[in-house]
Amino acid sequence: MTVILLRHGRSTSNTAGTLAGRSAGIELDDRGREQAQAVADRLGELPVAEIVRSPLLRCEQTVEPLAARLGMSPVVEDRLVEVDYGQWTGRTIKELLAEPLWKVVQQHPSAAVFPDGEGLATVQQRAVQAVREHDARLAAQHGRDVLWVACSHGDVIKSVISDAMGAHLDSFQRIVADPASISVVRYTSTRPFVLRTNDTGSDLSAFVPKAEEPDTSESDVSISSDAVVGGGAGS
Numbered sequence: 697m698t699v700i701l702l703r704h705g706r707s708t709s710n711t712a713g714t715l716a717g718r719s720a721g722i723e724l725d726d727r728g729r730e731q732a733q734a735v736a737d738r739l740g741e742l743p744v745a746e747i748v749r750s751p752l753l754r755c756e757q758t759v760e761p762l763a764a765r766l767g768m769s770p771v772v773e774d775r776l777v778e779v780d781y782g783q784w785t786g787r788t789i790k791e792l793l794a795e796p797l798w799k800v801v802q803q804h805p806s807a808a809v810f811p812d813g814e815g816l817a818t819v820q821q822r823a824v825q826a827v828r829e830h831d832a833r834l835a836a837q838h839g840r841d842v843l844w845v846a847c848s849h850g851d852v853i854k855s856v857i858s859d860a861m862g863a864h865l866d867s868f869q870r871i872v873a874d875p876a877s878i879s880v881v882r883y884t885s886t887r888p889f890v891l892r893t894n895d896t897g898s899d900l901s902a903f904v905p906k907a908e909e910p911d912t913s914e915s916d917v918s919i920s921s922d923a924v925v926g927g928g929a930g931s
Contacts (some may be wrong), residue, residue: 697831698882698891698905700739701856702847704750704758705731706875715792716754717785717813718778724757731876736761738878742904744768745842748830750776755847758876762845775826776848782813806865820855820865823848827856831883841905853879860888 705728709716716722724732739762747763747770749755756770763770784792792798801808801816809815827846834842848856850873858868860881872894873879880891 697835697841698843698880699827699831700744700843700845701827701853701873701879701881702735702758702845703850703853703873703875703877704752704754704847705729705735707754710875713789715781715784715787715789716778717781718752719786720753722752722754724754728754728875729757732758733761735759735876736765739845740765742843744845745834745838746771746830746844747847748773748776748826748844749847750778750849750852752778752849755849759845759847770847771830773826773830773846775822776846776852778849779810779816779819779851780813781810783811784813802869804866805868816851816855816868817865819852820859820868823852823856824859827881828883843905857881857890857893860890862887 705724707716707722707728708725709719709722710728711725735758744762744766747759747766747768749759749770749772751772751774755776759770784795797808797810805816807815807817830844830846834844851868853873854868854871855865857871857873857879858865860883874894874896877894877896879893879895882889882891
């Protein structure tokens with residue numbers, strides 16, 4: 697089973713340099729809407745079995761053109777929602793740089809708990825559980841390898857990739873998930889394979905499941921040689 701982890705397009709909060717968190721009404725800006733259309737162009741020709749998204753508006757707007765092209769109704773998954781940044785929500789990144797917790801978030805994120813919010817370790821737990829459960833559900837439903845899309849947020853996606861890599865959460869700040877980028881993970885019966893990260897290119901045909909493709913770790917190793925590895929942060 698192969699999941700395309702899609703970060704939402706650029707939002708008004710990204711442009712303003714603020715930490716949007718779960719604030720209501722954060723929309724895509726003009727560039728973000730262009731990115732959403734480009735996502736539909738990139739993924740619209742692929743045999744996507746399902747679209748799962750965060751409940752927040754910016755993710756809804758990002759997958760809307762793709763869902764329309766594929767004739768699908770996205771599944772809303774609360775566990776893919778943005779991090780609850782608590783008292784940090786709505787503040788500028790420039791202002792937050794002076795907070796002692798900022799260094800913890802950057803260097804020891806597994807210990808970071810936002811004031812009146814949630815911890816990044818909790819974020820990873822809920823997000824990975826959601827992705828793996830949807831992946832298993834689709835495998836059982838289709839009885840074969842399928843391709844599906846999960847649209848979420850920067851830190852959430854980075855935590856899922858970190859888990860798939862078998863890396864400690866404290867390494868997740870080395871991963872980049874830019875607005876409207878995709879990262880691709882294939883889950884097998886033995887282990888996940890990270891096929892691509894932070895990709896904004898066009899040709900994704902390599903990730904179309906092949907008929908009667910064996911689900912073995914040995915056959916998957918050759919795929920991983922084409923992976924494009926990146927690093928970074930986002931919200």
